[in-house]
Amino acid sequence: MTDSIKVRAKVTGGVTEVKALINHTMETGLRKDAKTGQLIPAHFIQEVTCTHNGENVLTAQWGVAISKNPYLSFKFSGAKAGDTLKVSWVDNKGETDSVETKIS
Amino acid sequence: MNTTRRKFLKTSAMTGAAVATIGTGILAPRHAMAAWSKAAFDATDVNAALTGSYGNTDMTNSNDIEIKAPDIAENGAVVPVSVSSKIAGTESISILLPGNNTPLAATFTLSSRTEGFVSTRVKMSKTADVVAVIRANGKLYTAKKEVKVTIGGCGG
Numbered sequence: 001m002t003d004s005i006k007v008r009a010k011v012t013g014g015v016t017e018v019k020a021l022i023n024h025t026m027e028t029g030l031r032k033d034a035k036t037g038q039l040i041p042a043h044f045i046q047e048v049t050c051t052h053n054g055e056n057v058l059t060a061q062w063g064v065a066i067s068k069n070p071y072l073s074f075k076f077s078g079a080k081a082g083d084t085l086k087v088s089w090v091d092n093k094g095e096t097d098s099v100e101t102k103i104s
Numbered sequence: 105m106n107t108t109r110r111k112f113l114k115t116s117a118m119t120g121a122a123v124a125t126i127g128t129g130i131l132a133p134r135h136a137m138a139a140w141s142k143a144a145f146d147a148t149d150v151n152a153a154l155t156g157s158y159g160n161t162d163m164t165n166s167n168d169i170e171i172k173a174p175d176i177a178e179n180g181a182v183v184p185v186s187v188s189s190k191i192a193g194t195e196s197i198s199i200l201l202p203g204n205n206t207p208l209a210a211t212f213t214l215s216s217r218t219e220g221f222v223s224t225r226v227k228m229s230k231t232a233d234v235v236a237v238i239r240a241n242g243k244l245y246t247a248k249k250e251v252k253v254t255i256g257g258c259g260g
Contacts, residue, residue, distance in 0.1 A: 028227070030205070056215055057217060058212060058214060058218055060212045060222075060224075061145075061211045061213075062209070063145040063206060064145075064206065065210070066210060066224060066225070066227070067181060067224075067227055071184075071224055072224050073223035074223070076215070076218040076219060077217050077219070
C-alpha cells in the first residue's frame with residue numbers, strides 16, 4: 001500500500017498549508033456489484049492523522065460520505081521549511097499507510 | 105522476451121504489495137481505531153450523530169463559520185466542501201450531511217496550532233444542506249449551506 005498518499009506542505013508567512021490526496025476506494029457498503037448483484041462491502045478510511053515533527057496537528061475521523069480518493073487540506077502555524085510532516089491513515093479493515101514529507 | 109520480463113515484474117510487484125498489506129494489517133494501531141465513534145458514524149439522524157460525537161445537541165447558530173461548497177453540484181459523488189471558523193479556540197470541525205443515510209461525514213480534531221479551516225470532498229445522495237458543527241471552548245456552534253445535487257453519489 002505504498003504511495004497511496006500524495007502530500008504537499010508549503011509554509012508562507014508562518015502558516016503551513018497542507019494538501020493531501022489519498023488513493024482509496026472509499027466503498028460505502030451501499031453499492032451493488034453490477035455483475036453479481038451483491039452488495040460491495042464497506043471499505044473506507046476511518047482515521048487520518050497528521051503530525052508535525054512528531055506533534056499531532058490534525059486528526060480526521062471519516063465516515064463513508066468522504067469521496068473516493070479523498071482530498072484533505074488544512075493549515076497550521078509553528079512550522080518552518082525543512083520540518084517533517086507525517087500523514088497516515090487507517091481504514092475499517094485495519095489497512096494502513098503513511099508518508100513523510102519535508103515542508104517547503 | 106520482453107513480455108516475460110514484464111509479466112515477471114508485474115507479478116512480483118503484486119505479491120510484494122499483498123505481503124505489505126497483510127503485514128500492516130496486523131500492526132494496525134488499535135488505539136487509533138477505538139477513537140472512531142461507531143455510534144456517531146452509524147447514526148441515521150443528525151441529533152444521534154451529534155450525541156455520538158459530542159454528547160449533546162445544544163448548538164448556537166454562528167455567522168463566524170463559513171461553508172464553501174458549490175450551489176449546484178452536478179456530481180454528488182464529489183462535492184468539494186471547505187469549512188472555516190473564525191471562532192477563537194476552535195477544537196474540532198464536523199461536517200454533517202442530513203440528506204444522506206448516515207449524516208456524519210467527518211470530524212476533524214484540531215490542535216492549538218491548527219487554524220479553524222478544513223477542506224475535503226464529500227458524497228451527497230440528494231439535494232440537501234451541508235451542516236458544519238464546530239466545538240470551541242466546550243460549546244457547539246453551527247452553520248449550514250444548501251447544495252443542489254443533480255446526480256446522487258451514494259451508489260445504487
